[in-house]
Amino acid sequence: DTAVSQTPKYLVTQMGNDKSIKCEQNLGHDTMYWYKQDSKKFLKIMFSYNNKELIINETVPNRFSPKSPDKAHLNLHINSLELGDSAVYFCASSQLGQGAGGYTFGSGTRLTVV
Amino acid sequence: SQQGEEDPQALSIQEGENATMNCSYKTSINNLQWYRQNSGRGLVHLILIRSNEREKHSGRLRVTLDTSKKSSSLLITASRAADTASYFCPTDSWGKFQFGAGTQVVVTP
Numbered sequence: 279d280t281a282v283s284q285t286p287k288y289l290v291t292q293m294g295n296d297k298s299i300k301c302e303q304n305l306g307h308d309t310m311y312w313y314k315q316d317s318k319k320f321l322k323i324m325f326s327y328n329n330k331e332l333i334i335n336e337t338v339p340n341r342f343s344p345k346s347p348d349k350a351h352l353n354l355h356i357n358s359l360e361l362g363d364s365a366v367y368f369c370a371s372s373q374l375g376q377g378a379g380g381y382t383f384g385s386g387t388r389l390t391v392v
Numbered sequence: 393s394q395q396g397e398e399d400p401q402a403l404s405i406q407e408g409e410n411a412t413m414n415c416s417y418k419t420s421i422n423n424l425q426w427y428r429q430n431s432g433r434g435l436v437h438l439i440l441i442r443s444n445e446r447e448k449h450s451g452r453l454r455v456t457l458d459t460s461k462k463s464s465s466l467l468i469t470a471s472r473a474a475d476t477a478s479y480f481c482p483t484d485s486w487g488k489f490q491f492g493a494g495t496q497v498v499v500t501p
Binding site for chain 1: 425427432433434435436437440478480482490491492493494496
């Protein structure tokens with residue numbers, strides 16, 4: 279009964295590969311997000327979707343492509359992985375849009391590019 | 393940058409003591425939230441304080457907000473080992489939600 283679940287929890291892959299991270303929320307929230315947390319713990323928003331529609335797209339390389347098949351899912355596909363993509367990626371959701379009511383976060387996906 | 397910036401960067405206290413950390417931000421906000429992140433885990437929402445509120449309580453947590461100084465504080469009373477975590481204060485400023493690097497709190501028995 280996990281509220282926001284993302285898979286996989288760990289991902290180790292070689293440079294140049296393409297990988298996907300999946301996220302699902304069962305809270306009925308309208309808005310979902312992807313955040314990247316670097317080694318210094320800074321969390322930066324990457325994308326935000328509201329009811330399957332992209333509403334925030336920060337300065338992220340176009341190798342990163344979010345896909346929202348329905349409002350309960352927001353997947354992140356990364357092409358041509360680079361060493362600098364290594365980080366922890368968090369999915370989150372919120373009800374009131376823009377996190378005004380508080381985010382619910384997934385437990386993170388630790389991506390290591392070697 | 394509109395992100396909340398937490399201070400201090402790290403805090404070490406003993407069980408039973410109070411822990412206080414501060415957050416400053418640069419622009420006007422709709423609300424400010426505090427989150428906790430235990431090592432290797434996702435962030436957990438602790439409390440939200442709106443821009444027209446000055447103080448809010450939730451269990452052992454007390455949050456204040458001073459919009460004139462663009463700052464907030466989080467007080468954890470009677471700390472426990474389980475409070476060991478990083479604490480973040482993202483600000484919601486008209487569509488932008490940004491996090492700082494957090495305050496790392498270590499509570500020792």
